Amino acid sequence: MKLVTGEKQWYAIYTRARAEKKVHTSLLKEGFEAYLPLIKRLRQWSDRKKLVEEPLFRSYIFVRVDEKNLFNALNVFGALKYIKFENKAVPIPDKQIEAIRIYLEDPEPDEEIDEALSAGQLVRVKSGPMEGLIGKLVSYKNKFRLVIMIDAIGQVIRLNIPRSRVELVKEFEQK
The missing domain is CATH 2.30.30 (SH3 type barrels.)
Structure with missing residues (x-):
């Protein structure tokens, strides 16, 4: 599949349940720029504990495409639809995607709360x-x-x- 060039923006694709990693791999194979934020979580089974990588957002993956290639990215098995507003795919600012990437690479440690701030503010x-x-x-x-x-x-x-x-x-x- 040949990609049409133009100004690319990030979009969120809603995927089939538990298909995020497969959709991510397929998008990359098709030549798309895709991002699947993963977080490590400790999971416990009856016989063991294991650190596993899970999607930060279940059933969502981010893809960076121009408007002409929006439909092509949905041709991947497991990709269901774009997140839309008024029947149009909603672009996600680069700054938000980059902030997620940076945070997941190097999360900041906790500090004690300043008493001047309170929950809900x-x-x-x-x-x-x-x-x-x-x-x-x-x-x-x-x-x-x-x-x-x-x-x-x-x-x-x-x-x-x-x-x-x-x-x-x-x-x-x-x-």
Whole structure:
């Protein structure tokens, strides 16, 4: 299959259940730029524990294509549809994809919460790979956790980010 050139953007493809890795491999074989964020999780069975790589977002994979090749990327077995708004595939900003990549490569350690912040407040990441992203603060057991929403696919990522890299979003900035 020959790819048509043009300005490429990231899009989220919804896949069959548990087919993310197969779709990723197939897209790469077809010459597409694809990204499947994987996270290592400890799984326990009755006889053993094992560290396994699982998709960060179940049933989603990201593909970078131009509008002329949107349909071609869906011709891969297991790829079902694009995430759409008003019947049009929604592009995902490069910055969001890059922030996910950087975070998964080098997650930041936890730091204690500053008492001036409380759960439920909107905060902005002021430095680091997630700079500029806004999320809802969640606190527990003296640890700091930020929830980031990836708007285009309506998914949430829970990230541990040092307190020193986060600032409160003022009320007038929220509108």
